[in-house]
Amino acid sequence: MTRLTRSEAHLLLSGIRVLVHRNELAPTPEELAELLEMPATLVRLQLAALAELGAVALVESAFHTHAEIRRYLAVEDLVETAGPEISEDLKAFDERKKAETEKMAHLFESGESERQRQEQLQRMDQDLKDFKKKKPRNPFGDD
Numbered sequence: 245m246t247r248l249t250r251s252e253a254h255l256l257l258s259g260i261r262v263l264v265h266r267n268e269l270a271p272t273p274e275e276l277a278e279l280l281e282m283p284a285t286l287v288r289l290q291l292a293a294l295a296e297l298g299a300v301a302l303v304e305s306a307f308h309t310h311a312e313i314r315r316y317l318a319v320e321d322l323v324e325t326a327g328p329e330i331s332e333d334l335k336a337f338d339e340r341k342k343a344e345t346e347k348m349a350h351l352f353e354s355g356e357s358e359r360q361r362q363e364q365l366q367r368m369d370q371d372l373k374d375f376k377k378k379k380p381r382n383p384f385g386d387d
Contacts, residue, residue, distance in 0.1 A: 248293045253319035255280065256290055257299065260311050270303065270310035283338045294319070 259280050263271035273291055277284040291311050294300040299318040303310045351357050 248290055248322060250319055250322040250324050252290060253294060253297075253299065253322055256287070256294060256311075257313055257316055257319065260300070260313055270312045272308050272310055276311060283335045285334045285338055289334075297321075 256276065259276050260271060263275055263279060267275075271279075273288045274284050276291075277287040280287065291300060291302060295302050297318045298315045299313070301312045301314050303312055
């Protein structure tokens, strides 16, 4: 379980309340992360910790997971001080993941993947033609 402080839990609960007020529906972890300007991975971990406490419920639909407040007083039992900080590592992970996604999008948008696929198909076609031209090996060794 992620180490969660009382102030972090109150911040998440407040963010959920603001987004419910704005959008009139429960927010996704990504929407909450955008509002709080936090890494989405960290928000998902913290929401999971709040769900274990029973303070929020993570409602999964076919397309999204939404966070709904259930027992907000459950966060009062949390400690006030934080343990070791891993948010920088999670932020670096999110940045690497975003860069990889952008790289893949660029690869498909530029047509590079299609060109590579066409080259591979041409190589395979040439290999097949070369295979047909070869004389089959005699299995009895009388070549």
